[in-house]
Amino acid sequence: MSTDALPASAPVHPALGEHAWRQACRIAIGSTFGLMVVKLADWPFGVFFGLYPVLLLGLVPVFKLPIALQFIASSVASIAMVNLLLLLGNASPILAVAVFFAFSLLCFRLMANGPLFLFGALSMVATSVLVHLASYPHVPKSDLFNAQFIATLLAVFIAALVHALLPEKRNIPRPAGAKPLGVVRHQMLLGAVCASASFIAFQLLDLSDSLSAQAATVLILFPMSLAGGRSAAWTRVAGTLLGTVYALVLQLILYTHVSQVVFIVALYGIGMLLFAVMHVRENAGPAVGLSGATALAVLIGQLSPTGDLYGVSLYRFSSVAVAVLAMLLCIFAFDWFLRWYLADRAVVAAR
Numbered sequence: 001m002s003t004d005a006l007p008a009s010a011p012v013h014p015a016l017g018e019h020a021w022r023q024a025c026r027i028a029i030g031s032t033f034g035l036m037v038v039k040l041a042d043w044p045f046g047v048f049f050g051l052y053p054v055l056l057l058g059l060v061p062v063f064k065l066p067i068a069l070q071f072i073a074s075s076v077a078s079i080a081m082v083n084l085l086l087l088l089g090n091a092s093p094i095l096a097v098a099v100f101f102a103f104s105l106l107c108f109r110l111m112a113n114g115p116l117f118l119f120g121a122l123s124m125v126a127t128s129v130l131v132h133l134a135s136y137p138h139v140p141k142s143d144l145f146n147a148q149f150i151a152t153l154l155a156v157f158i159a160a161l162v163h164a165l166l167p168e169k170r171n172i173p174r175p176a177g178a179k180p181l182g183v184v185r186h187q188m189l190l191g192a193v194c195a196s197a198s199f200i201a202f203q204l205l206d207l208s209d210s211l212s213a214q215a216a217t218v219l220i221l222f223p224m225s226l227a228g229g230r231s232a233a234w235t236r237v238a239g240t241l242l243g244t245v246y247a248l249v250l251q252l253i254l255y256t257h258v259s260q261v262v263f264i265v266a267l268y269g270i271g272m273l274l275f276a277v278m279h280v281r282e283n284a285g286p287a288v289g290l291s292g293a294t295a296l297a298v299l300i301g302q303l304s305p306t307g308d309l310y311g312v313s314l315y316r317f318s319s320v321a322v323a324v325l326a327m328l329l330c331i332f333a334f335d336w337f338l339r340w341y342l343a344d345r346a347v348v349a350a351r
Contacts, residue, residue, distance in 0.1 A: 034158055054293050079145050107124040132211065221331070246292070
């Protein structure tokens with residue numbers, strides 16, 4: 001039956017090309033392998049081991065030495081920054097906020113200028129997540145930092161391995177040229193102020209179980225604009241909902257066998273492949289597919305042998321939705337302030 005015979009209202013999904021299928025397989029295989037390693041080794045903070053291959057393989061379709069170095073350097077920078085913030089926080093919380101703001105300015109400047117986007121983005125996410133976890137006395141900081149760095153190295157190894165098995169043969173277009181100085185300044189300030197607001201909120205409130213919500217508030221800042229933030233907020237919530245639903249289905253299927261590594265890794269791999277295919281079909285950066293993949297990686301990565309996905313999944317979705325809405329309001333308010341009270345004419349004219 002040809003597609004011409006279909007009704008006009010029926011959506012036609014183009015066949016997944018060989019190169020797109022390779023990318024989807026790299027994401028699924030890489031994340032599944034990382035999760036399997038941490039589950040078999042029974043290491044703490046398993047969320048990093050399933051999540052980082054998704055980010056590295058999903059955000060960047062190619063693997064080169066500069067990309068690997070940026071990924072590793074971002075882990076080192078974030079660990080160093082978190083230790084500094086913890087030290088300053090004990091002496092002067094205001095000074096800690098000022099240092100975090102300055103670090104955020106640097107990260108968003110790198111992201112706005114392009115070539116070091118991956119380093120800036122991953123440093124921003126990792127620092128926000130690590131300082132959130134490390135601020136609680138019951139969290140073993142040495143285990144946290146060790147897990148962060150080992151997961152980073154493992155993600156780089158996995159990325160190199162899957163690219164060797166399934167190489168990328170497409171010609172990936174280079175990033176666009178330099179942005180006007182006014183646009184860069186606007187994006188830096190918008191990202192740094194909103195990221196600092198998230199940092200302050202999660203330091204003041206007792207939200208030790210809201211790691212995903214805290215990360216989501218940073219991730220939706222990456223477009224560095226109000227319009228991009230609205231789109232990122234929608235895709236983050238939609239992807240989190242899909243990832244949560246899949247995790248609940250996984251719990252229903254496994255029931256009392258959810259602690260069996262073979263079963264959970266197999267079903268995790270199937271779900272990761274579904275979200276990876278969605279991601280490459282969208283071809284729109286970190287949209288719904290990648291958000292669903294990261295949601296699944298976080299939920300299963302955090303799952304303990306005696307854990308229950310029901311309450312964790314529902315709490316994760318609700319907390320992410322509330323946090324994303326609050327951050328979207330923050331983006332709207334400060335974007336309006338920058339454009340009108342600071343007369344940011346370059347950005348207004350560009351729009």
